[in-house]
Amino acid sequence: MNRFDSNPPLPLYGNFGAGVKKAPAFPLSPYMVVASVCFWLFIAAFTFKGFEYFLLYKFIDDSDLEVTNCCEHLSSDPKENEQFVQNYPKGDAGPYLMRLGPERYSSSFVGTESPRELSSIPTLVTAVTTSHFWDVQGLIEQFNQRVKRLFPDAKMIVYDIGLYQSEAELLKKYGFVEVRSFQTSQYPSHVGDISSYAWRPIIIQTILEEFGSVIWISPQSRIAHATDLNQLKYRGDRHFFAWQSKEYIATIAYTNPKTFTYLNESRCCFLESGLVDMSMLVFYRTNLTWNAIMKPWLKCALNKECLIPPKARYSGCFYMRTPKTTGCHRYDQSVLSIILDRVFLFTFKLEKYVIPRIATEIEENEKHFPEQPWAWTELGFLVLMPSACLGGLYYIYQRQRGKKKAYRRR
Template sequence: MLRTCRRNRFSIICAIIFVVVIVVNFCELVYKYDRSLTVINSNAHVKRKENVEPDFEQIDSKVFGKQGLNDQYSDSFSEGHQYQENKLQEIEPDSEWVHRMNQLFENAPTENFDKDPFIRQNTSNGACENFYPTFKENLYKVLNYSLNVPKKYLEMLSLDDAGIRNLTEHDLNSPYPVMASAASSNHFREIQGLIRDYHKKLLPIYPGMKLILFDLGLNAKQLKLMTKYCKCEVRQFPFQIFPDHIRILSGYGWKSLIIQLLLQEFDFVMWTDASIRFNGRPLDKLFQGAKEVGVQAIPGSGSIAVRTNQRTFTALGEEMCLFDYHEFEAGWMAVVRSEFTLTAVMRPWVSCALQYGCMDFKNSRSFLGCPLRKQRYGACHRFDQSVLGIILTRLFNYKSHLCQFIVNGIGFIRRGDYVNYFPNS
């Protein structure tokens, strides 16, 4: 066109026409681009709205799983209009259970010489803050952990306020707990040792004690043998109703979920890993401690701060250096269903398991091995055990002996103890 204008004696007019054509084309391109952005933003908005409180019956890996496994799961939880933030209303100071737990804490001695002392495991950080001086203040800290979990998960697990009220309306006061455990195919022989001890050393003392075992991935032959010889109730763990990262067994999110699923049915639950062994002595002292406090766990030998990744402290809003105290083992513990345990222990523990980036996170498997010599903070990660230790230490801190029980004398932990107890196993 420009050449035509040069040959034309009306070159000025042609040049003007040329410029106008260029401007019109440019404006058309801008208009199309602007419209494409509008459509993209509109679609994104629709997708976000579709994810608001999804129908529980349609919850599956497509909704929650893929985002979690590529480290965007925690980002989706942070959008306040999509998920209900698990920040609780401040409980009335005169709530009966708050008053009872506060009195229990205040009246307890600072030390119990039969249990592990509350001392720092490594060189303390002088700049680190301390725990609050009262039980109530530390309780409110736990109740206000900023964990964002879809509302219907809490409702499904009876961990919303209405569900907790319903579960604790009647006190059943069971004399001893239902026993719970779980196994995948690689722990099939190890858990036979636990089942053997349940048959030969627990049932003679507690003939009515029920064992419920959750299948986390047994093969067909193992499941058949388990069903035939366990003398227990075998249940399939419902992976399909939880986020996909719960399927990663080494993330241990399933453990707190199993305990809570059983607390919906039973008022007293004792969790035992496949490696737990009993020596035939009564567990009455453990049961009594659980009934008095609500929860009992074995004190560990490592430091929570050393054996917990920084991501978990960040998700909970806690300082790593504050938790350089002995951890709590999650392999053997007892929980009595109460307003305290459901609200202050199980709800934050379960919520952290469900929120990818709290208990489990991207590349977490690289933190499985704990060093024996270099005790630096965040050196490794203990998943469910790390979170349980943070919660119990925040609640009880220098009186953590209240929620401890000593395993010596009643049993022991024997990891890798492979037993052929079932015939033809």
């Protein structure tokens, strides 16, 4: 007798006789469905980014960096270099330059130059979006508690370039500084794209023309020692103060080649040039500042083809290729770095233009206002919490129900 004859036959799906199991309506569990969806989403995202990087790498061309004797138009005479940047293409910037600069009735500087010794420190100015609302609170607190004590006449202006109404109201209520709204409608449409930083040279020039001197400081920066600001009252023969990035960053690595083309500059002339640090800049209103720095900077900022050439991106590029082209672009920072190296050979004459660093970066948000707006994480928690609770209760209910069914089958 076969020992297997005593075993009952295996149930077959699809046969609906007595004692035979029915085939499940959907063979995959919900967990497998979720895992499968996540897997294919990851594959799709990975494929998209891979294709994006492939196209970026395909368009990178550094052959022009190997050209010899390409800097014939780069003169050792600052006057000739100043004339060169004055000939940068004006494009559509003409009407806006007339409004922003001192050239109201002629092509020459008609404003009053900043004195060599100021009665107080230059006006501090910054600009803030909702992403830096907590950062700027610490900067304002430092200005009110430290800077104002040493320099009672000091003034600070905060430009609203993308705050929610509630944040702007809190800034005016508790900041004790002047708050201005940046009107993008008065400028070319691309200026409204905050990520292009076209607004920064416009704001700097506006304050420079209004007060005669300006300290630009980013919202996430702090003044290391308030007493260091005292030296900015005495400009002497200087027209500006600037610093290079703490870690050297090659200009050509983070500048779109088409920006060089628009400015009629040769990239190979800037092989050793470094990007300027934008956390703090100091400018004084002089003939040279306008003609050699602000005017050419604004010319580019007000023309989209110059500041935001096609395929320009701030991040997501081949960082390992530095100091050669990485595919990234630093917009107004790139243009200012080109101008300063063209006119003043800034990278090579740092001892002439650079003083000990005044600004420092912070890593943590500082909340100083008595009232704070809702953060996105808090709003998300508030919205998702009820759904999570209901989902948890439904899961417990289904689990208990399954246990009861299993018990009844016994």
